[in-house]
Amino acid sequence: MPYQVNPDRNIPWNGLPELPIDKTLYETVEVYAQLGNAKAALGRLQGRSIAIPNQGLLINSISLQEAKASSAIENIFTTDDELYKAFSEQRIEQLHGASKEVLKYREALWKGYDYLKRNDTFDEAYFISIYREIKELNDGIRLPSSGIYIKQGGSGSNAGKAFYTPPRGPGIVEAKLANLIEFVNDDKQFPVDPLLKMGIGHLQFEAIHPFTDGNGRAGRIFNIHYLTQKGLLDYPILFLSKYIMDHKDDYYSGLAGVTQRGDWKTWLIYILKAIEATANLTYDKINDIINAKDSILQAVVADSNIARPESLVNALFTQPYTKVKHLTTSGIYAENTARKYLDELAKMRILEKRSMEGNNYYLNLELYRILGE
Structure with missing residues (x-):
């Protein structure tokens, strides 16, 4: 069955197809070859991380970098020095500007992780809690009357015009989010490989765009939590946003490829490459951190x-x-x-x-x- 694309980017895409999508849209040799590479890299990372006695060595430092990179995708920039100094103070409420935005993302990452540990399932309240932590707001799903749309970037003649208009109307966003939640939670009814399901779920969340702001960051936090929830990682340490930041144009063209042409294959290959590359990067960082710690300990003991x-x-x-x-x-x-x-x-x-x-x-x-x- 062909995928029903968005006919007019200026009109709310209330026809956004529900999940699951037809398997013929992504069951290709290329997708499954990349899926194998991503699963192998992720498995190696998981095996290395569980062997570390002090997870705090990874959790703080790597999640800070994830927060910084994900915020940079939204043009929220801070330097390492500003970020690390702010984090060392542990007083987020007294901060201002980009460092506070980045640290709020990190807080949202851990709030969502703890939420899933307690509730063991994704639901609307999970996504709302993430959004509220990121934005420091108390509202929830955007109102039917909200005229939100995604703007064209850059400085050309189309800059500021509608790139995509998400669905809206009474109960429409809530219904589409409920469908997404059922899809990611129910592996019996929807037996899709977890990494493919994560990629499909991420794009669907961004297409629904349930909040007035912060959807990109909430969607990237969901990526990490989905991997931990499915037992593919014990802790949210996959440095996924750096890859997206380094390949930002491909990220947005991949999203647009689905909404405008139904091109799920290109999008899923992109997200699987992101998992493979960042799993390998994080694996190397873990080894570097452990080796540095051991060398410094030896020097302290000896000297x-x-x-x-x-x-x-x-x-x-x-x-x-x-x-x-x-x-x-x-x-x-x-x-x-x-x-x-x-x-x-x-x-x-x-x-x-x-x-x-x-x-x-x-x-x-x-x-x-x-x-x-």
Whole structure:
């Protein structure tokens, strides 16, 4: 059965087909070859991550980079220094600008992860909670009267014109979101490979566009949560947004290819390549982080008299910037001891001491380098 495309990008696409889509739209040799590559890369990442005793080494640092990249897709930019400094303060409500936006994305990522741990299923409340955390708003599904549409980017003659107009009308968005939720939850009725289902579900969510803003970020958070919910990853550590940011034009042309031509094959190959590439990238980062941590621990043990060196080094790898209070509030050291040890590591050039706005921060140079690559 041919896929019913959007006939006029200026008119709400109330005819957006429900899921599932016809398998003939994506059951090709090319799609399944790329599916095999993506599954192999994801399996290797999962096997490596579960062998790490301290998941905090990955969770904070990699989720920060995911938040930064996903926000950059929406033209929300911050530097690594601004982001890591803001995160080290742990006072999001006092922040402003891009760093706050990025950290709100990270909070939404963890809020949704915890929500699914408690409820064990996707539902409308899950998506609304993600949206509210991202945008710091208390509303929900956009109103039928909202005249939302996706604008053409760039600076050409079509800039600012409608690129796509999502469905709207009384109960229409809610019904299409309910269909999407049933599709992703019910593997008996809809037995589609999880990675293909994630790609189909992501595009459908973006086409529904249920909120007034933040749909792109909510959809990318859903990607990660779907993988963890299906047991393909234990923690949301897949660095998917970086690939999308690096191939942004292909991302948007892939979405448009489905809405305008019904080209699911190109879209699914794109998203499967994103999974493969970012699983390999994250795998390499994990190994680099672990190797750096082990090397620094050996140096601390060999060249200093620091007490409880393993606890200290583990703490240094949970985020790029460390403050004295991080070590005192976690109960590792008293304040004077923590300051003494951090200064000693700065003299050893393991850390770099930076004074900013009257506060001292200690930058883990190796972790900073690895995350920035």
